[in-house]
Amino acid sequence: MKEIMKTTTILRTVVLCLIFISKGYPVNERSESIKKKPRNVIFxxxxxxxxxxxxxxxKVPWLETPNMDRLASEGAYLPNxxxxxxxxxxxxASILTGMYSHSHTIVDNQAPDPGNLTYFPEYLEKAGYQTSFFGKWHMGDHGxxxxPGFTHWESFPGQGVYYNPTLNINGNRITYKDSTYITDLLTNxxxxxxEKRDRKKPFFMYLSHKAVHAGFQPAIRHKGKYKGKQIDLPSTFEQTKTGAYRDLKWPQWVADQRISWHGVDYMYHENRNIHEMIVDYCETLLGVxxxxxTVMNYLEKEGLDESTLVIYMGDNGFSWGEHGLIDKRHFYEESVKVPLLVRCPxxxxxxxRPKQMVQNIDIGPTVLAEAGIEQPLHMPGTSFIPILTGQTDENIRKEVFYEYYWEYDFPMxxxxxxxxTDKYKYIKYHGIWDRNELYDLENDPDEIxxxxxxPDKQELAKSMSAAIYDWLKETNGMQIPLKRTVKYRFGDFKHKNEH
Incomplete structure (x- = not known):
């Protein structure tokens, strides 16, 4: 309890933390070397x-990802x-701006870019970096x-397609045919x-894949590789179906969602077997x-593999049956955790495998720090490189905060x-008559x-609830940023692919 109260006190001094961040890194041998030679970065x-x-x-015994394995063995895997x-x-938007959703206001897949945001690659470009973007944008703009911030640009509208895409390459649209696969095309x-870059300048490359978004479509060469394979379904798969969720004190909305678009009994309104869908997911991941x-082989060929900072990350997690759910949005571990692999020998x-918690708002500060660029005041995150270099007294996050705003298109x-925190998770719901949640993650990692x-957890729940409000207040998040969005008829709902 003392630790939680201490955490709450720390949260109330976020402004002081921001002042500290504004001073930058202390001058030492490492920071001086970074200033002399900005580091190449691939995200x-x-x-x-x-x-x-x-x-x-x-986790999936039959899944083979040798290149992700290589990043983990030669670099770092951050499981939290x-x-x-x-x-x-x-x-x-949080990755690109280094801000929370309530700050940048792109709160869902429909909310537009407010027009006043600065993306961290803009700072890199101004500092003399060559910058490039390849792939899915889908951030407050479906176009x-x-x-801004990218000297070279290749993208597609919205979610895009897996096969025969059209790319906007620096303003010119080119359509590819003959079963061109989007993951391969972007990589090439x-x-x-x-290969064509100016070798006198540092570079930042942002490779943003469509995969492995639903509906999953693997490359032709990978289709059928895992046919018939199955996983062990999670321990919480059946509880909402049997009614055990009442004894476990789960919220009613979780049980109700089981038969919805994001529930295991009617996944995306299809009568598919969950194991078949997981196979499609895993086969699609092989292309990634x-x-x-391919990228690592190029770096090695050019002699850049030792000095280039390579970061691999997911934009959100994904549930495969936990609590009877699929997809994301909720605050359970499978939804909110993402893969984060970092390599720079x-x-x-x-x-x-450092256990410290990091967040997507830390990507911008990390890249800027390695470029020798001072972190802007509006970014509350921090570089996670000191965690990887053993400077464990620096930049240790004691807690992470989460927010998700109800969507008209997916009201479930x-x-x-x-x-x-490292030990507890508190989940607070807004606008629904239901119960909140509190889990002891050390003793109950499956959140059962x-x-x-x-009775003995009431003070803990109150302190964590207060900490959430303190965080929102100190980061200008006490007003939900409502956005005008297109309303669809219910009959159109099942045809939308913006999940």
Missing amino acids: ILTDDHRYDYMGFTG AFVTTSLCSPSR DSPQ HAVEWL DESIG ELFQGGI TPTVFGMR YNLIAD
Whole structure:
């Protein structure tokens, strides 16, 4: 309890923390070397890739991801990486701006860019970096137009398609045919850009894959590789079906969602077997793994693999049956955790798995720090490189906060606010008559036993609830940023692919 109260006190001094951040890193040998030679950075982002669906984790025994495994063995795997909002557009906006959803106001997949945001690649471009973007944008804008901060641009509208895409390449649209696969196309173009770059300038490349977003479509060469394979379904798969959720004190909305678009009994309004869908997901992921290998092979060929900072991350997690749910949005571990692999042998040794919590708002500060650029005051995150280099007294996050705002198009999930420490998770719902949730993550990592009504946990719940409000107040989040969105008839709902 003392630790929680201490955490609450710390939260009330966020402003002081921001002042500290504004002073930058202390001058030492490492920071001086960064200023002399800005580091090349490659950021690879995937869609809907949950944190433990990689070969080396053993979660799916038959899943093979040799290139992700290589990043983990030669670099770092951060198993406690989280997003601030588990949804495509808000998460991508948080990555690019370094801000929480309520601050940048792109709160869902429909909310437009307010027009006053600065993306961290803009700072890189001004500092002399060559910058490039390849792939899915889908961040407050469903279009494909070039965006600020990127000297080279290749994208497509909205979610895009897996086969025969049309790319907007620096303002010119080109359609590809003959079963051109989007993951391969983006990867090939990214490597071509690296090959043609100005070798006198540092570079930042943002490779943003469509995969592994639903409906999953693997590359032709991977189709059928895992046919007939199955996973062990999670321990919470059946509870909402049997009624056990009442004894476990889960919210009613979780049980109700089982037969919805995001429930295991009617997944995306299809009568499909969950194992078949997971196979499609895993086969689609294989193209992403090969993409990583292609990029790494290029760096090795050019002698850049030791000095280039390579970051691989997912934009949000994904549930596969936990609590009877699929997809994302909620604050359960599978939804909010993302894969985060980092490699740079020149900076830190490989094979490490630091347990410290990091978030997607830390990507911008991390890249800017390695470029020798002072972190802007509006970014509340911090570089996670000191965690990887063993400077464990620096930049240790004691908690992460979460927010998700109810969507007209997907009304099954309520507005969610949450706080997670290393030991506890508190989930607070807004605008719904239901119970909140409190889990002891050390003793109950599957989030089975809701402790919200336990007499000896009432002070804990109050302190975490107060901390959430303090966080929102101190980061200008006490007003939900409502946005004008297009309303669809219910009959159109099942045809929308913006989940």
